[in-house]
Amino acid sequence: MAIRNGKSYYSFSPVGFVRKKNSYLLFFSLVIIIITFSCQKEKTPDIDNQDLSEIPFSPQEYKLETSSNYPEMNIPSDNTLTVEGISLGRSLFYDPIMSIDSTISCSSCHIHERGFKDNSALSTGIDGRVGRRSSMSLLNVGYNRSNLFWDGRQPDLESQITAPVEDPNELGHNWPALLDKLQNHHEYPVKFRKAFGIIKSTDINEALVSKAIAQFERTLVSSGNSRYDRILRGEATFTDDELQGYLMFFDVVPDLPDAECGHCHTEPFFTTFEFKNNGIEAVENLTDFIDKGRGEVTGEVLDNGKFKIPTLINVFETAPYMHDGRFSTMEEVMEHYNSGGHRQLNTDPLIRPLGLSNREVEQVLAFIKTLTDSSFLKNPDYSKP
Numbered sequence: 001m002a003i004r005n006g007k008s009y010y011s012f013s014p015v016g017f018v019r020k021k022n023s024y025l026l027f028f029s030l031v032i033i034i035i036t037f038s039c040q041k042e043k044t045p046d047i048d049n050q051d052l053s054e055i056p057f058s059p060q061e062y063k064l065e066t067s068s069n070y071p072e073m074n075i076p077s078d079n080t081l082t083v084e085g086i087s088l089g090r091s092l093f094y095d096p097i098m099s100i101d102s103t104i105s106c107s108s109c110h111i112h113e114r115g116f117k118d119n120s121a122l123s124t125g126i127d128g129r130v131g132r133r134s135s136m137s138l139l140n141v142g143y144n145r146s147n148l149f150w151d152g153r154q155p156d157l158e159s160q161i162t163a164p165v166e167d168p169n170e171l172g173h174n175w176p177a178l179l180d181k182l183q184n185h186h187e188y189p190v191k192f193r194k195a196f197g198i199i200k201s202t203d204i205n206e207a208l209v210s211k212a213i214a215q216f217e218r219t220l221v222s223s224g225n226s227r228y229d230r231i232l233r234g235e236a237t238f239t240d241d242e243l244q245g246y247l248m249f250f251d252v253v254p255d256l257p258d259a260e261c262g263h264c265h266t267e268p269f270f271t272t273f274e275f276k277n278n279g280i281e282a283v284e285n286l287t288d289f290i291d292k293g294r295g296e297v298t299g300e301v302l303d304n305g306k307f308k309i310p311t312l313i314n315v316f317e318t319a320p321y322m323h324d325g326r327f328s329t330m331e332e333v334m335e336h337y338n339s340g341g342h343r344q345l346n347t348d349p350l351i352r353p354l355g356l357s358n359r360e361v362e363q364v365l366a367f368i369k370t371l372t373d374s375s376f377l378k379n380p381d382y383s384k385p
Contacts, residue, residue, distance in 0.1 A: 050201040052193040059084045059195060062215075067224030069232065069268050073142050079158060079211045081218060084195040087385070089216030091191065092209060094384045097181055099126050099171040106164065106171075106213070109135040112382045115314040116220065121325025125170040132169070132291065134325040137318055139311055139376065142218035144273045150307045150323045152275060153297045157214035162206065175206050182209070220382060222268075222313055223375035231370065238370075245367030248360060259364050260337070260350045261312075270312040270371060277305040279341025279351040280322055286345055293323065302346045313371045330368065334361045 059082035064073060075081060093110075096102045109123040110116040116138035118124075123135045133150055141148070146155055154160040164170040165178065182188045182204050189201035196208050222229075230236040238246060244256070249265075251258035266272055275294045283289055286304045295304035307323045321327040327336065338361060340353035356364070376382075 050189055051199070052189055052201065053199050055190060055193045057193060057197040059197075062086055062219075064219065064221065066221050067229060067268070069229075070221070070224075071143075073218065073221075074145055075142075075218065076156075076158070079214060081215055082195065084191070085212055085215040086219055088188075088191045088195045089212035089214065090385050091188075092213050093216055097185070098165065098173065098178065100173040100177070101126055104171065106161075107384065109170070110138050112379075112384075113377055115139060115318040115377065117318040119319060121320050123170070125167070126172040129169045129172075131167075133323050134320065136308070137311060137314070138217055138220050139313055139373075140221055140269050142221065143269055147273075147275075147308070151293050151297050152308060157217055158207070158210045161210045161213050179204055179206065179209075220376075222373050223379065225375040226313065226373040227370040229373075239366070241363045241366040242370055243367075244360070245363035245365065248356070248364055249367050257354060257356055257360065259354060259356060259360075260352070261364065261368075263350050264309045264348075265312045271309045274309055275303070275306040276309055276348045277344060277346045277351075278307075278337075279343060279347045280326065280336060281305055281344075282342045283344065291324065305344065305346065312368055314373050314377065316369055316372055317377060330365055331361075334365060 062081040062083050062085075064075075064081060066073070079085075092098060093106045096105045098105050103126060109118045109125075111118050117135050121134055123131045123133070125131060136150060141157065146152075148154045148157065148160045149163070154163060162175075165173050165175065182192075183201045189198070189204065192198050192201075192204050192208060192212075195212060198204060198208070227236060231238060245259075247253050248256050248259040248261075250262040251260075264272055264274070264276060281289060283305070286295075286301050289295070289305045292304040294306040294308075295301065297303075315321075316330060319328060319330070321330070321333050327333045334356075337351070338354045338356050341347070341351045343351070
């Protein structure tokens with residue numbers, strides 16, 4: 001403030017004004033820079049058609065190691081096993097991105113430590129929706145060359161993933177939306193490039209997703225270290241009860257009853273991967289089955305009530321039992337078979353009253369327990385990456 005002729009007034013120094021003006025300009029410039037930087041940092045880039053051609057593509061062959069008594073696995077020539085493909089499939093198998101709301105994954109119903117089942121009578125999908133059947137074990141699924149699921153509705157592993165993805169009671173997704181998420185993901189385009197040699201991110205498609213998961217699932221093979229495997233190699237011996245159970249299971253000697261197990265649960269996988277009506281339903285006519293199983297797929301009445309024979313390896317870890325989980329224990333399963341079950345026109349002829357004593361039932365179960373493969377259940381290569 002200045003005083004002149006007795007009057008006060010404000011004066012502005014040209015130098016001070018310029019300094020203040022420059023300060024304001026500097027301040028606002030900094031604000032604009034900060035806001036711009038923040039927006040750029042928060043913005044998710046659109047990586048559609050991301051060029052991946054500069055990323056090396058040199059997949060490493062994966063040698064599948066199996067027990068010496070296992071046959072060679074039939075692997076499609078257009079989906080050979082690679083380290084990169086299996087790694088990608090494993091990531092997808094455990095990633096909730098596969099479900100519409102990113103809450104569950106394939107592993108939600110196929111839990112490694114539970115023999116790749118979920119110990120539920122009926123599996124649960126998104127939003128707590130309950131399905132119509134129990135999940136199946138994925139152990140040795142790579143040896144199941146055709147007709148997957150309880151009803152055999154999918155021809156091979158490459159196609160089996162398509163159904164759970166879009167089933168509203170399972171992952172509840174749709175392929176276009178899922179592929180969009182994978183194509184714009186921060187990691188998956190590179191993983192698909194290394195596994196399958198895609199050129200751009202939009203090359204990720206349903207077939208490649210299925211191939212990757214199929215590769216991982218083909219590695220889910222028994223370790224060959226169950227007690228029974230070690231007995232076969234001469235590294236262990238049966239107890240008396242286990243031996244008696246073995247003899248009845250496979251009907252080896254005539255002076256012991258035939259438990260009729262070994263016809264459908266054959267070595268080395270302890271399943272034939274066939275479809276049977278094992279007499280668990282008390283229906284009078286073949287058209288009365290609530291769940292027609294294989295008949296839903298083939299349309300043949302004589303296939304109604306038939307379901308795929310599950311493996312008995314690790315069966316004590318995968319309760320409850322049957323396609324609808326109706327039996328809680330293996331003792332209940334044996335009680336059913338010992339009773340002879342229910343007969344229909346297409347009930348397997350081996351389903352008949354067995355006449356096993358309580359002691360003999362216990363011995364058969366003692367043998368089946370030797371099929372427990374703890375090494376498989378603890379193998380870190382099968383767990384969440």
